[in-house]
Amino acid sequence: DAGVTQSPTHLIKTRGQHVTLRCSPISGHKSVSWYQQVLGQGPQFIFQYYEKEERGRGNFPDRFSARQFPNYSSELNVNALLLGDSALYLCASSLAQGLYEQYFGPGTRLTVT
């Protein structure tokens, strides 16, 4: 079975631009979470979606938004990119919200110049 997939693998954007990152969960998983990992730190929680509804949001500005589609895949959107948004963006899937093991995709490495 395929694991969590993310696209693109790498991305270079300019300050002020917009970016969309995509994630497909493991088949049968209905919850997707997004994390940001800057160099040298542990991942930080951004969003959690379950059954197409936002179920949790981390301490990130409104420039960050996400959605989940009927097939449970998800998009993370970041507007008005800043240099500080350069990071590895990780998507995790789990069977449902709550006490379920989370499995991570390979990540999208975003560089903002």
Next chain:
Amino acid sequence: GIQVEQSPPDLILQEGANSTLRCNFSDSVNNLQWFHQNPWGQLINLFYIPSGTKQNGRLSATTVATERYSLLYISSSQTTDSGVYFCAARDDTGKLIFGQGTTLQVKP
């Protein structure tokens, strides 16, 4: 909110040595996961361990939830064990709160 602290921050071992990584968390948590992050950034699940002890090959983990810590043991380390090890505690909403990681380097 929950805070997660890992120690040591860095660890250098000779191949074949054993090691213990520690994870402390500030409040009661619903669960705990250990991950190994490879050089390409992929987080690989090692253990999902709310309490008790689990073993998988040369790796084992123990969580003592009442005392708010978890330990990851690596025995007979190999160069392929190198990388960053994260523990992550799960809060009531289900989101993971990560520690800062332990960077392990195993020398041949």
